[in-house]
Amino acid sequence: MKSIYTLLGICIFVFGCQDHQNKHAEENNSDELIFVVDMSVNGKSKAEVATFTEYYTAQVEKNEPSSMGWGFFESGEKVILIERYKNADAMINHATNVSAGGILEEAFAQFNSFFTIDMISIHGNISDELKETLSNFPFPVAYNEAYANYSRMISNVSTSPMTIDLVSLESEANTFIDNQFNFFYESSLETAQNTFSFDAVLIGTDAAEYYSGWEAMKTSIEGQLSIENPMFTHSNRNVIISSSGDMASYTQLLNFSFEVDGESMSVENVRNSGVIQKINGQWKIVQIHWSIGVQGQAVSY
Known part of the structure; x- marks a missing residue:
């Protein structure tokens, strides 16, 4: 009987460890920055906007691992872009990428042919360095410092390989x-x-x-x-x-x-x-x- 309890205890321990490995690890990130960009469309059709925004989103995802989220959203005749960055340094990196000589320079030129930025509303704790960086761009900006906030950074720590059919x-x-x-x-x-x-x-x-x-x-x-x-x-x-x-x-x-x-x-x-x-x-x-x-x-x- 004792050996049965021992075996049962081992099974509970093993499966408990596996369950823990398959859970997501959470980490709080109070440095996250959220950009809400209000934009007008420069005479492009909805189909053209849909195709370009799909392309541009993929370019950002591929080249900027510290961007936490990116999405273009239809808002009547306008488009809202929501950008999420891990911290101010991640956004400064994005600004570098879309500037002259950056890896997204050409894509950003196309971006500006599609959209006119009417307002950028930035939410989070903005560093002086970031403010200086953004001052080099000809866009209206509103800064909104955080009173209190949290942002969960979730990473999958599962060691199980993903099956591809x-x-x-x-x-x-x-x-x-x-x-x-x-x-x-x-x-x-x-x-x-x-x-x-x-x-x-x-x-x-x-x-x-x-x-x-x-x-x-x-x-x-x-x-x-x-x-x-x-x-x-x-x-x-x-x-x-x-x-x-x-x-x-x-x-x-x-x-x-x-x-x-x-x-x-x-x-x-x-x-x-x-x-x-x-x-x-x-x-x-x-x-x-x-x-x-x-x-x-x-x-x-």
């Missing part, structure tokens, strides 16, 4: 690749915009068709939507999915038939390759390439 994700990727030309069938620029990431690269069959970013490729795609009765069929597809499950590359051959001014046309054995990425839960084209092979050798070797 690569088979299901590869199936998802294939479905997206099957449907990536739906914007042709729908003759929809909005569907096309939702298909590409904001910073996607498109390389076409014509010498001039090398576009970097949605704004650069938009006019070309809009012109292509004038074709009628498009039809795509594919063969020889090969898909390689990343170990993280959020990116895939593919190659395939395409046959493309369509009509222009009532005349039927077709192009066969178009070599199509691309890279797609799952961004905020949705697959997007981040790079796509079309080419048509020439007979014989273009370059002798």
Whole structure:
């Protein structure tokens, strides 16, 4: 009987430790800063705003590990941006990143083409260094010091590895690749915009068709939507999915038939390759390439 109680005690201890490991560790962070940015939209459509804000949010998340949260929110005809930083140093780092020579300089220039900042309301304990940094930007700022506050920093201390179902994700990727030309069938620029990431690269069959970013490729795609009765069929597809499950590359051959001014046309054995990425839960084209092979050798070797 004594051995049974001993075994039971060991089991309780072991499972109790495992349960403790799977809980989240909490740490109070009274230095958190919250920025509430009130912005007007500079003549962009809702679809354009949605695509760009998705891109910009991903850039901040990727490059600024000390940013605790970031979100664009629709507010009538305006947009509210809420930024959360671990502390003043994290925000100063962001200011450096969006300044000349910073890793987000180009993205921030695009940001300013989309939005006009009407007011930045900062909540938290603001250092003099941060105030000096922000004085270099031409935006109206209101400072709101904290009386009392807390902010929970939660980190998962579980040692259990995350399981990634690569088979299901590869199936998802294939479905997206099957449907990536739906914007042709729908003759929809909005569907096309939702298909590409904001910073996607498109390389076409014509010498001039090398576009970097949605704004650069938009006019070309809009012109292509004038074709009628498009039809795509594919063969020889090969898909390689990343170990993280959020990116895939593919190659395939395409046959493309369509009509222009009532005349039927077709192009066969178009070599199509691309890279797609799952961004905020949705697959997007981040790079796509079309080419048509020439007979014989273009370059002798």
